[in-house]
Amino acid sequence: MKKIFVMFVSFVLILGFSSISTGVAEAKEKVVTYKNCTELNKVYKGGVARSSSVKNKGGKTKYKPFVSEALYDANKKSDRDKDLIACER
Template identity: 65%
Template sequence: MKKLVIGILTIGLIQSYSIISTDDASAAVKTFKNCTEMHEIYKGGVARSSSVKNKGGKTKYKPYASKALYDANKKMDRDKDFIACER
């Protein structure tokens, strides 16, 4: 009986976690109109991953790493170095 209750609780927790994580991921992605608007929240721009290197040399701020956010704002990566709106 204990194993059945533990199994049901485990399945319930896993399902509730997957629902919460998908809602947070879709709500977190925002498309910006331009780089000025993006710099209000992300000073260094948005990188596709934390291992991406900037082609243009040194930057003043470190970019925020998020694949989903980068993909939503890919149009603002003019030099195609996987960092949108770096500065």
């Protein structure tokens, strides 16, 4: 009986800590709208991509873009060639 109780408490604690840590990770990503590509590239050298599967239409780039759907959506105006990568370099 004691083993079952210890296993149950352990399971509840593990489940509780895992849900707390995912909530912190989601709240960490702060979405910022940048004034222009110069400002965005100071923080994200390769620009911001909407997803990891998008391809650059503009040719070869120097840096790999940071992937964030929310950040891309906030800075969509900076994607001139509409390839779902804002301010790629």
